[in-house]
Amino acid sequence: MLILGSIAKAIIPIETIRRMALLNTILKAFVGDKSEKDIKSITPLVNEIKGFENAMKALTLDELRAKTFAFKSQLDEESKSIQEQISALELKISEIEDLDEKENLYTEIDALMDDKYAQEQETLNTILPEAFAVIKETARRFTEQTSLEVNALDHDFVLAQNKDYVSIKGDKAFWNNSWDAAGKEVTWDMIHYDVQLIGGVALHQGKIAEMQTGEGKTLVATLPVYLNALTGNGVHLVTVNDYLAKRDSAWMAPIFEFHGLSVDCIDNHQPNSESRRKAYEADITYGTNNEFGFDYLRDNMAHSAKDLVQKPHHFAIVDEVDSVLIDDARTPLIISGPVPEGERHEFNELKPLVSDLVQKQRQMLTSVLSECKKLIAAGEDKEGGFLLLRVYRGLPKNKALIKFLSEEGVKQLLQKTESFYMQDNNREMVKVDAELFFTIDEKNNQIELTDKGVSYLSSDENENFFILPDIGSEIAKIEAQELAVEEEAKKKEVLFSEFSVKSERIHTLTQLLKAYTLFEKDVEYVVMNNKVLIVDEQTGRIMDGRRYSDGLHQAIEAKENVKIEALTQTFATITLQNYFRMYRKLSGMTGTAVTEAGEFWEIYKLDVVEIPTNRPIARLDEHDLIYKTKREKYNAIIEEVTDLTQKNRPVLIGTTSVEISELLSKLLNVRKIKHQVLNAKLHQKEADIVAEAGKPGVVTIATNMAGRGTDIKLIQEVKDAGGLAIIGTERHDSRRVDRQLRGRSGRQGDPGSSQFYVSLEDNLMRLFGSERMAKIMDRMGLEEGEVIQHSVMTKSIERAQKKVEENNFGIRKRLLEYDDVMNAQREVVYKRRRNALKGKRLKVDIANMIYDTSEAIVGLNKANADYKNFEFECIRYFSCLPKIDEEQFESGNPQDLTDQMYSEMIAQYRMRLEESAELAFPVIKNVYETKSGQYKRIVVPFSDGVKTLQVVTNLEEAYHSKGTSLIDDFEKNISLAIIDDSWKTHLRKMDELKQSVQLAVHEQKDPLLIYKFEAFELFKTMIDAINKEIISFLFKGVIPQENQNTITEAKRATPKQKLNLSKEEVLNSDQLAEQNRAVGNSASRASSPQVETIVRDKPKIGRNERVTIKHLISGETKVLKYKQAENLLQGGEWVLIQE
DSSP: OOOOOOHHHHHOOOOHHHHHHHHHHHHHHOOOOHHHHHHHHHHHHHHHHTTTHHHHHHHHHHHHHHHHHHHHHHHHTTTTTHHHHHHHHHHHHHHHHHHHHHHHHHHHHHHHHHHHHHHHHHHHHHHHHHHHHHHHHHHHHHOOOOOEEEEOOOOHHHHHHHHHEEEEETEEEESSSSSEETEEEEEEEOOOOHHHHHHHHHTTTTEEEOOOTSOHHHHHHHHHHHHHHHTTTOOOEEEHHHHHHHHHHHHHHHHHHHTOEHHHHHHHHTOOOHHHHHHSSSEEEEEEEHHHHHHHHHHTTTTGGGOOOOOOOOOOETTTIIIIIIIIGGEEEEEEEEEEEOOOOOHHHHHHHHHHHHHHHHHHHHHHHHHHHHHTTTTOOHHHHHHHEEEEEEEOOHHHHHHHHTTHHHHHHHHHHHHHHHHHHTHHHHHHHTTTEEEEEETTTTEEEEEHHHHHHHTOTTTTOOOOOOHHHHHHHHHHHHOOOOOOOOHHHHHHHHHHHHHHHHHHHHHHHHHHHOBBTTTTEEETEEEEEBBOOTTTOTTOOOTTTTTTHHHHHHHHHHHHOEEEEEEEOOOOHHHHHTTTEEEESOOOGGGHHHHHHHHHHOOOOEEEOOSEEEEOOOOOOESSHHHHHHHHHHHHHHHHTTOOOOOEEESSSHHHHHHHHHHHTTTTTOOOOOSGGGGGGHHHHHHHTTSTTTTEEEEEEGGSOOOOOOOOOHHHHHHHEEEEESSOSSSSHHHHHHTTGGGGGGGGEEEEEEEESHHHHHOOOOOHHHHHHHHHHTTOOOOOOOOOHHHHHHHHHHHHHHHHHHHHHHHHHHHHHHHHHHHHHHHHHHHHHOOOOOOHHHHHHHHHHHHHHHHHHHHHHHHHHHHHHHHHHHSSSSOOHHHHHHHHHHHEEEHHHHHHHHHHHHHHHHHHHHHHHHHHHHHHHHHTTTTSEEEEEEEEEEEEEEEEEEEHHHHTTHHHHHHHHHHHHHHHHHHHHHHHHHHHHHHHHHHHHGGGGGGGGGGHHHHHHHHHHHHHHHHHHHHHHHHHHHHOOOOOOOGGGGGGOSSSOOOOOOOOOEEEOOOOOEEEEEEHHHOOSOOOTTTOOOOOOOOOOOOOOOOOOOOEEEEEOOOOEEOOOOOOOHHHHSSEEEEEEEO
16 A cells, blocks of 8 residues: 655645644634534523423423423413404405405415514524423433323323323323334333434524434434424424335324324325325424425315315424435426327337447447557557547447556546647537547536438438428528418428427437436446336435436336336426425434535525534544556455454445445355345345344445435444444545445444545546546556555545535526526416415405406507507407597506506406306206205306306305305316416426527527526416406306206216326536537427427518508508507407508
8 A cells, every 4th residue: 555645745735734724723713613603502502401401300291291281372372462463354354345455454464474473483482491301301201111101181092092102091191112113113212412402403493403323313303393393383304215204203203292292294195185184284294305395286286275285384304404405406396297199209219220329339439449559558649649539539438448547647648638629619629529420428418419420320211311401491492482372381381390300309319329328227227127217326225206307218218128108298396495495494404414505505595503423423534545446446345344344343335336236246245255235226125234234244235325314233242343344435426425324333432434445447536536636646656456545635536526516516506596487487376276276365366367457458559559459358358348438548547547447347247246146046046955965066067158167066055155155166166277277388388498598508698597588478478368368267157058957966076187296307507408409499399299480481570660450350450660560469369461
């Protein structure tokens, strides 16, 4: 082994190191250490908590339980005045008819709700020390007593019916301190440490508590969960997987239930079920991040208030917060459904072509690499470097290339050559790529077909098989032929169809190339049960339901010869970032957050507090061992494992992929060393394998999944032997994952060690290793099997990891910026849906729609001085005319006209509703009096003369309200149907927009800015269309009066359309740009085989040119400037007359 001495000193002068250390010391002296300051600010509260301990010990169990009721009474009392104001306003709303006044009162209620929340938080801060002391004392009583006897209360009787740990004898309830937690018998034996009290305070304050492994994060959470559950608003505890959610909810439940609080876990219940709704009604609700997010989306697709399961989002504690809010943040939650022709694709047809192309390039580059080695060995670095770059551009993951790059000076030569050909915006790179069929940019996950590749693929077909037609020039050619209108239209349709087909073909081809060259089986994904399943790079677990986006997953399915799933359309979507930002208060806990503290603050405004350990860490963390090749590294690992097992120490070997774990398993089998393997293929055995991992001499090979939610406990024999030994086979892209792996050893002051083995062939070193590190390795002139170990090298590796982390943060931040645009729109639409579902504020929304529509009609036609079109639009949308004559219209102020029109239309609307109720009631009365014993809910058809909507209503309520409840259901059903239909269409357009704006980078424009502008215009258009469509149906909708047989019984709901729940792997902006370069502006391929291309088939008209327009209905013509006519033309009733 070589220890860097003079070389390290030559690169970093010792004087510089000393100066840096001195600077850090001075900064800490003046500014202070953040961690120390955080702990110092919380310590007084911890002292207050401990001050209550003796008083708590003196209480009887019944007195201890009574504390909870006292806390709740205090909360109610201190917010009583605000609640009384809210109740008074709600009563007033129910008594008045003026919709404007109602809207103002609702705004007052919203403000008072905020005041009430602030008052509750103030009260919670006051009672915090005593409340925390209550929970700590409860934990102590359960630890010291096997059975707790108390006077039985109502909730004791309820729990005794289905909980084994509660029994009733007479008027006494007995609570055992042993119970089942997710299939495992547990006996309570935990009492909160002082450092856990610090963590609990940090969580209550809405911060992230970073606590080391074995410090009891699950127990820490009981403190803020109990405190905040006292408000009755609900506390959500979020976990990374359903096993932890079910285990923790069962494990901690008795501590809360002892005090009369209800606990449930949403993962124990089916989605959309009554039991899941009740789980959300519990004081404390456990569940996985995915299920919380999907329930939010499902709620916003519900068609009945009874189908809603979630309450307002008040407080959430996220366990393993970095995994949920950082690692999973790139994957939006998506509910999707089938699209027309979703099963149509060309993956199977193009697969043989791509497979042959990849094989041909591989064969060619194998010989190029051989020639390259000869040239470099002969000292011809310029020609050799040129060929080396060509191989790297063509197949960067080629194992022979990776091995060659680990040799002395080769990587430096590649970097130097690449820099030369990348200058002047890649001007010279075309020479390198000339002989390649396709090029690969591994860092950005991009792939691009070259001209030679296109020619090769088209050789057996027509030469333009993969070449997109130039739409503009081709249309010009067609128009130049002066064909008949029908024939010209037919030729254009053929052209558009060809463009669409070829766009889809090129996109399919690109995704297949990615699947064959960038995605490896048992690394990025596994194939199980004839399905391609993505492996989470952070945890090593299989991500059920997650699919790569934009056809990439289908390409991998084609490559692996499994069933290719059909394309789907998005119905609802949200990122986890925006879901968790909806909570009034958010906090989290993990062992690894400080490395991402900047991101937590920037995106979530979450501060990270480092909690000290209960006992000093005794684990020995060695500097990394760096080898030239993977083979040398793996041999060294096997030798080390053999040595450790002979010392009777348990060993945990951490790997980054299934492939590596299986390779090491084979090597250990050769040495006849017994071991167990835990990876994505064997994740069902996780609990059993982890339980064995701490026993003497046991060797466990695990992908990163062993680093989350696992706790390896050691017996004394193992501690005496030196504790658990951690061996990392590779540095992960993220420092957090490495820290998670290290954290499996050394819990609660246990002895242990950790050692990472690295080679220059590892992905991190190949892609992000610095040039400086390559120089060090070259200067050393390492021989076969030699290794370097020094802090300088370890820090260089960590700098490479920081590069990756910064890149990933950029991707996540960009995704959030795009989703923020969607989120603003989502909030508006979902608020309208909730108002429609619950009904209370729907009439206010309808009044606002009437006002907005009135304003739009007046504004447009007043600007164009067009009274006749004003009358036409009034009849079109309101089915009546306001009392505004032409003279008033021309001379009146737009605001006054809008107000007058709104007043008349709202009065007209109320009258129509009363008439509809009167018309419907005789029929409802007859049905109720003759068939009320048979029917509970009925279907009543409403029609606007064009389409018919079936409205379901409660027969008894409709009868007793004399038809009023039917009209309420009519308003609700119309609003929901139109909002949902428009929103689905809008989501598809937003998906297409997000794809197409990436082309703006080629015009030196920011795609995000263009996206924001275009998205606003799309949303404004959608809202305007929703308003007009809802208003039009509400004013025109009537019950057909032919016969009463139109009213029938509402049958059991038909089975819902099957929806897909997924977390979609998204592409970064560079990948989106590359993808769009490949397919042109084919923005609509995911939803339709047709591509809409807008072309100008007539000379451009200047905005100040005078034009003639004609009204389609009245036949009236007008001559005015084009800028004045533009709005009329967009309305659809006027057309431009060519002169």
